[in-house]
Amino acid sequence: MITTPTPPVLDIQHLHKEFRLRGTGRDRVLTAVDEVSFTIHAGQTVALVGESGSGKSTIARCITRITEPTSGDVLVEGRSIIKMPSRKLIDIYRSLQMVFQDPNSSLDPRKTARATLDEPLRLHTSLTSHQREQRIRELLAEVDLSDHLIDRLPRQLSGGQRQRLGIARAMAVDPRIILLDEPTASLDVSVRGQIIRLLERLQENKGIAYLFISHDLGVVRRISDRVLVMYLGTIVEEGPTEEVFTHPVHPYTQSLLSAAPLVEVGRRRERVRLAGEIPSPVDLPAGCRLVGRCPVATTACATTEPSLLNVTGSHRAACPVALDMQQVPST
Amino acid sequence: MNASSDVVLDVKRLSGGFEDTDHQILPVLTDVTFSIRRGVSAAIVGESGSGKSITALSVLGLTPAGFSLTAGQIRFEGEDLLTMDPARRRKLSGRGLSMVFQDARAALNPVFTVGWQIADVVRIHQDVGRREARRRAEELLDRVRVPEPARRMKQYPHEFSGGMAQRAMLAMALACQPRLLILDEPTTGLDVTIQADILDLIADLKAASGMTTCLITHDLGVVAENCDQVVVMQQGCVRESGSCAQIINTPTDPYTKQLISDSRLVETS
Ligand SMILES: Nc1ncnc2c1ncn2[C@@H]1O[C@H](COP(=O)(O)OP(=O)(O)OP(=O)(O)O)[C@@H](O)[C@H]1O
Ligand SMILES: Nc1ncnc2c1ncn2[C@@H]1O[C@H](COP(=O)(O)OP(=O)(O)OP(=O)(O)O)[C@@H](O)[C@H]1O
Ligand code: SF4
Ligand SMILES: [Mg+2]
Ligand SMILES: [Mg+2]
Numbered sequence: 014m015i016t017t018p019t020p021p022v023l024d025i026q027h028l029h030k031e032f033r034l035r036g037t038g039r040d041r042v043l044t045a046v047d048e049v050s051f052t053i054h055a056g057q058t059v060a061l062v063g064e065s066g067s068g069k070s071t072i073a074r075c076i077t078r079i080t081e082p083t084s085g086d087v088l089v090e091g092r093s094i095i096k097m098p099s100r101k102l103i104d105i106y107r108s109l110q111m112v113f114q115d116p117n118s119s120l121d122p123r124k125t126a127r128a129t130l131d132e133p134l135r136l137h138t139s140l141t142s143h144q145r146e147q148r149i150r151e152l153l154a155e156v157d158l159s160d161h162l163i164d165r166l167p168r169q170l171s172g173g174q175r176q177r178l179g180i181a182r183a184m185a186v187d188p189r190i191i192l193l194d195e196p197t198a199s200l201d202v203s204v205r206g207q208i209i210r211l212l213e214r215l216q217e218n219k220g221i222a223y224l225f226i227s228h229d230l231g232v233v234r235r236i237s238d239r240v241l242v243m244y245l246g247t248i249v250e251e252g253p254t255e256e257v258f259t260h261p262v263h264p265y266t267q268s269l270l271s272a273a274p275l276v277e278v279g280r281r282r283e284r285v286r287l288a289g290e291i292p293s294p295v296d297l298p299a300g301c302r303l304v305g306r307c308p309v310a311t312t313a314c315a316t317t318e319p320s321l322l323n324v325t326g327s328h329r330a331a332c333p334v335a336l337d338m339q340q341v342p343s344t
Numbered sequence: 345m346n347a348s349s350d351v352v353l354d355v356k357r358l359s360g361g362f363e364d365t366d367h368q369i370l371p372v373l374t375d376v377t378f379s380i381r382r383g384v385s386a387a388i389v390g391e392s393g394s395g396k397s398i399t400a401l402s403v404l405g406l407t408p409a410g411f412s413l414t415a416g417q418i419r420f421e422g423e424d425l426l427t428m429d430p431a432r433r434r435k436l437s438g439r440g441l442s443m444v445f446q447d448a449r450a451a452l453n454p455v456f457t458v459g460w461q462i463a464d465v466v467r468i469h470q471d472v473g474r475r476e477a478r479r480r481a482e483e484l485l486d487r488v489r490v491p492e493p494a495r496r497m498k499q500y501p502h503e504f505s506g507g508m509a510q511r512a513m514l515a516m517a518l519a520c521q522p523r524l525l526i527l528d529e530p531t532t533g534l535d536v537t538i539q540a541d542i543l544d545l546i547a548d549l550k551a552a553s554g555m556t557t558c559l560i561t562h563d564l565g566v567v568a569e570n571c572d573q574v575v576v577m578q579q580g581c582v583r584e585s586g587s588c589a590q591i592i593n594t595p596t597d598p599y600t601k602q603l604i605s606d607s608r609l610v611e612t613s
Contacts, residue, residue: 032503034495065507065538066491114506117450168408169362172446172529173392173562195506198532201391201562202606228507228535269537287537293492 020091021052022190022222023076023109028085030071034295043295045071047246048085053190056220058212060233060254062269063243066294069226070114073192076224077111078102090189107137110183114194114226116175120167126153126178127163130185137186152181157207173200180208184215190222197232209236230270234258239327242266245294245302248321252328262330262339264307301332309334351419352524352556354379358402358416369414371580372398376416378575378585380524385550386558387567387588389603390577396560397446399577400526404443405433420524438469442522446529446560448513452501458512459485459497465519484515489541507534514542518549528560543570564607568592576600 030046046068053059061069074080076087078094087094089109094102113119120129130149134140140148153163156177167175176196183191193212197205209232215221227233233240233254240257242250242265250263261267268287287306298304300315307314311334321329322336330336355378361371373395380386388396401407403418405425418425420441425433445451453461462481467474478497485493488511501509514530527546531539543566549555561567567574567588575585576597584597595601 034499062535064535065511066505070505115447115449117447169410171393171397177392195532198529201389201394202564202603204392205562206606228539230536269535293495295492295495 019055020088021054022057022090023053023224024086024088024091025049025051025072025076026086026088028072028075028087029083030068030075030080031083041295043293044246044297045294046075046082047297049243049246049248051241051248051251053222053224055189055222056216057239058216058223058225058237060225060227060237060240061243062227062230062233062240063249064245064265064269065228066245067243068246068294069243070194073111073194073224073226076192077106077109103136106188107186108189109192110186110188110190111192112176112179112183112194112196114198116172116179117167119179120175120182122167125164125166126158126170129167129178129182133182133185148185152185155184155211156181157204173204176200177204177208187219188221190224192224192226194226195228196225197227197229205232212236230258242269245297247302247331249303249332250328250330251321252324252330253326256325256328260324260328262324262328262335263332264309264335265303266330303332309338350381351379352382352421353403353558354417354419355399355403356417356419358399358413358418360398360402360407360411360413360416362410363412369412371414372411373402373413374580376577376580376582378582380556380558380573382556383550383554384556384572385547385570386556386573386575387571388558388560388575388577389562389564389567390583391579391603392562393579394577395580396577397528400443400528400558400560403526404437404441406443438465438520439522441524441526442517442520443526444510444513444517444528444530448510449501449504449506451513452509454501457498457500458504459499462497462512462516462519465516469520481515481519484519485512487545488512488515488518489538489545490515507538510534511538511542521553522555524556524558526558526560529562530559531561531563531566539566546570564592564604576603 028046028049032043032045034041034043049072063069071080075082089105094105127149130152131145134145134148150160158174158177162170162174180196197208200208212223213236225237237254240254241248244265250257250266258270261270300317301319304310304314319331319333321331322333324330355376358373358376360373361369364370376399390396398407402413420436459481462484463477466480467477482493482497485496490496490508490511504512510530517525531542546557550557559571571588574588574591576583578599583599584591591600592604595604
């Protein structure tokens with residue numbers, strides 16, 4: 014037996030997050046993330062995809078403890094950070110950085126691009142002010158922001174420029190892992206390509222790992238090693254990226270992959286449409302969460318919640334019905 | 345009907361920029377010219393920072409502080425927006441022209457519930473009472489595929505996921521029932537299934553009301569599937585504009601060619 018000498022960079026164990034909703038009468042509970050577990054190793058890129066509102070950002074926010082999880086554990090390089098006092102978290106942020114979905118609310122509106130990038134360098138490195146200035150310019154160049162934007166405030170930047178400033182900030186201190194929440198959402202193809210190449214280069218040179226949250230399946234397919242597919246707070250399918258893209262098993266994954274637009278006038282891919290309403294994360298149904306929208310549901314689906322079953326190797330899907338149809342024995 | 349009445353939006357040689365600390369104007373838009381015919385689905389595409397949002401905000405009269413136009417014309421349904429009496433222009437915004445902003449969450453007011461904000465817009469533009477406004481607001485949230493609209497009405501913007509906030513903004517813009525709707529990156533951050541549903545919804549509304557739309561996006565896949573007409577921008581200039589088929593299949597401008605070949609690289613199929 015080979016024993017792995019180093020712990021994963023990120024180890025998520027049974028992460029669970031409930032939000033209490035006030036209301037008339039009794040409060041109700043919204044389960045945003047339901048017992049999610051996964052690991053990310055050094056140099057690995059894991060993508061998190063799935064329906065809007067399925068809990069992707071909440072997972073990232075719990076990992077950085079911007080949101081406190083209800084239960085579960087988060088280990089960064091083997092250290093549990095869930096009970097860590099906030100002053101010790103500063104240390105962790107040297108290894109763990111995040112790029113937010115919404116750059117507006119995560120960038121300090123009173124800080125110029127220079128000050129935004131200078132802060133992590135002051136906190137986490139011993140560079141002199143001259144060296145920091147140099148590093149800041151280097152970082153700006155890496156995300157293709159021209160020098161003349163250095164004294165701009167966030168509101169003086171375009172949407173895509175703000176997003177890139179957030180990416181530069183996360184890279185400033187050479188973290189071990191970066192959580193990227195829709196990092197390329199408002200970038201045009203050429204800049205997006207450049208950011209993707211930058212991420213790949215950093216990974217090659219420095220072994221940085223990424224948790225890559227995106228709805229952009231083209232980019233996900235290109236850069237991730239593994240993909241996790243979420244639906245209403247749980248992982249419904251996970252596996253090596255190519256494997257999941259070429260042999261999606263779960264009906265939700267199949268529908269997701271069939272909806273991507275093509276750059277072809279008038280040509281529309283045949284969409285596997287899911288019928289019905291997206292159910293709510295409040296008062297979750299007893300059985301499979303896709304029941305009611307699923308084209309292949311059976312009566313059993315409404316009563317038992319499916320767990321992740323092996324498809325092949327490390328490819329797993331939470332749908333016994335689809336697995337049976339594949340006639341792959343589940344081990 | 346003559347040709348000019350067919351044109352909803354006509355932007356001519358629009359130039360402008362931001363004033364820097366020495367009161368110099370740094371140009372952001374240079375001679376931007378394009379027009380959009382009634383009922384079409386137009387798109388503005390182009391690199392980040394090329395002036396797409398500023399162009400749209402100029403049309404709405406909502407450019408950020410420090411920006412000024414130095415030349416050009418913007419005509420909406422034949423009327424010059426820039427020389428128009430401000431009261432008349434305010435009246436046009438909403439029923440005439442409406443916009444979904446790029447940064448949805450920042451455009452929503454954090455201290456009011458989402459339902460209240462949409463109902464407020466409904467009340468102003470559709471001339472109905474509070475109760476009916478709430479009912480219509482809920483219906484709109486449902487149409488933009490926000491699950492459980494009744495409950496979501498009572499929530500604040502920070503309780504929405506990124507994609508939900510975006511759809512709430514869209515519901516608010518639709519509440520105005522505008523004749524021209526500008527959508528600035530309305531589907532970024534939405535997963536593809538919902539993105540496709542939203543685009544279908546917009547197509548349905550267009551078919552029902554004859555609304556004209558102008559989509560600002562970096563996603564050429566979305567443009568190819570949904571738009572009739574495309575304007576390509578780079579560094580504050582219009583590089584090329586024309587029919588979608590022509591621009592995607594036979595682009596003439598080198599920048600457009602590059603943009604299209606780059607897009608095909610990341611395509612999944
Ligand atoms: N502070 C909060 N209070 C109440 N509910 C919340 C809060 N934050 C998130 N939620 C809810 O948790 C669920 C998951 O939200 P989350 O932002 O994680 O989704 P997401 O997968 O990132 O979606 P998107 O793709 O739209 O960004 C949603 O139903 C959302 O409304
Ligand atoms: N308040 C401001 N002060 C100075 N310059 C600004 C300001 N707001 C925007 N700019 C600049 O104007 C240019 C055009 O911005 P605009 O927001 O229109 O770009 P865009 O095409 O929408 O880009 P994106 O795709 O990134 O959203 C950018 O280079 C931006 O840096
Ligand atoms: S378990 Fe049943 S309802 Fe759920 S995805 Fe599989 S077939 Fe569909
Ligand atoms: Mg999110
Ligand atoms: Mg913009």
